[in-house]
Amino acid sequence: MSRSFTDQTDIFVDETVLYDSWTPDELPERETELDDLHDALAPVARGASPHNTFVYGKTGQGKTVGVTYKLADLRSFADNNDIDLSIVRYSCAKDNTSYQVASNLVAELSGEKPRGYDKKTVFDRLYENLQALGGTVIIVLDEIDSIGTDDDILYELPRARANGHLEDMWVSVIGISNDFEFRDNLSPKVKDTLCDEELHFAPYDAGELRSILTRRAEKAFKQDVLSEDVIPLCAAMAAQDTGSARQAIRYLYKAGELASNGGDETVTESHVREAEAVIERKSIERGIRDLTTQDHLALTAVVSLEVDGETPARTKQVYAKYTNITTHIGADSIAMRRVRDHLQDLNLAGVVNAMERNTGIQGGQHYLFELGADLGTTIDVLRENERLGDVMDRIVTS
Numbered sequence: 001m002s003r004s005f006t007d008q009t010d011i012f013v014d015e016t017v018l019y020d021s022w023t024p025d026e027l028p029e030r031e032t033e034l035d036d037l038h039d040a041l042a043p044v045a046r047g048a049s050p051h052n053t054f055v056y057g058k059t060g061q062g063k064t065v066g067v068t069y070k071l072a073d074l075r076s077f078a079d080n081n082d083i084d085l086s087i088v089r090y091s092c093a094k095d096n097t098s099y100q101v102a103s104n105l106v107a108e109l110s111g112e113k114p115r116g117y118d119k120k121t122v123f124d125r126l127y128e129n130l131q132a133l134g135g136t137v138i139i140v141l142d143e144i145d146s147i148g149t150d151d152d153i154l155y156e157l158p159r160a161r162a163n164g165h166l167e168d169m170w171v172s173v174i175g176i177s178n179d180f181e182f183r184d185n186l187s188p189k190v191k192d193t194l195c196d197e198e199l200h201f202a203p204y205d206a207g208e209l210r211s212i213l214t215r216r217a218e219k220a221f222k223q224d225v226l227s228e229d230v231i232p233l234c235a236a237m238a239a240q241d242t243g244s245a246r247q248a249i250r251y252l253y254k255a256g257e258l259a260s261n262g263g264d265e266t267v268t269e270s271h272v273r274e275a276e277a278v279i280e281r282k283s284i285e286r287g288i289r290d291l292t293t294q295d296h297l298a299l300t301a302v303v304s305l306e307v308d309g310e311t312p313a314r315t316k317q318v319y320a321k322y323t324n325i326t327t328h329i330g331a332d333s334i335a336m337r338r339v340r341d342h343l344q345d346l347n348l349a350g351v352v353n354a355m356e357r358n359t360g361i362q363g364g365q366h367y368l369f370e371l372g373a374d375l376g377t378t379i380d381v382l383r384e385n386e387r388l389g390d391v392m393d394r395i396v397t398s
Contacts, residue, residue, distance in 0.1 A: 088138070
């Protein structure tokens, strides 16, 4: 019998509290970082320029939420004290050059994206739009590591007034990055300019995650529907993996959904375990879905070695498996060097772990590869590939 929609649930009061987009009204676990950010922004209240600030840490550590939270405080103070303040937020996730970031900032400020202009002209248009705002402008560039080493934007904006591009106004930048190495790879002039203040958001521990989940649960769930082991388990699993609050909250939300959709009156440990499996599978599916054929073949080779207990494996071991697989299914083979490049791409996608090793003059420098995702789930997902299904069956049965 077909199920009917209903607005009744034995589990949730307000599940939107568990959404990624929900902003909490307190962040006690990040009090130190928020104090440091407060100090970086405090000059605005005194009519001076806020410090350029670089905020970094892994995904789900409260970086963007913390910056949003503190800027809301500053916005309120500015409004109440007649301070001319503009806050521009932009995510660089889809950009890989400073030119693209500058062009998209112009579009954010003017509503019209410059097309076909050289880099100098685009930056001039950006300065014109900033000058039109006047006062103090804080530009928040989230996921700024997407631009890689093309970091001119991070020099140009903080130095715009000093270099004569802007008059009688202040511009500062808050750069937010998930990449620990991005700061180290910045050009020296950018480090000197951008990193007035550096804030590191370290991974949450299990105790901090329990506190975060408890506050959310009080708003999201009906009273006494969570068994006593649910929050500690969600917190422990996330702490052991990434230390991400976002991950812990997703475990809790999915567990609640499973209970609600199943007509259960309480959320239990089994719901959390099932939630972890569902989320892990979806994560792996996302990581594998858009891979190329050669990526899939390289990954299948790593899976085969993993099943045989032969990982971490050197490139030549992976390549031997790879050529066996391509021969079996009649696929084109590529050179070992190219396969190594695909393995590095899989490492970036999070489904393979690549480890660099140096064994001295005789052994030289080389990479070792192993599966970075859950083996069973990866096999299940690869089995769904028409060309690889038979290969995966052979790997498992052997």
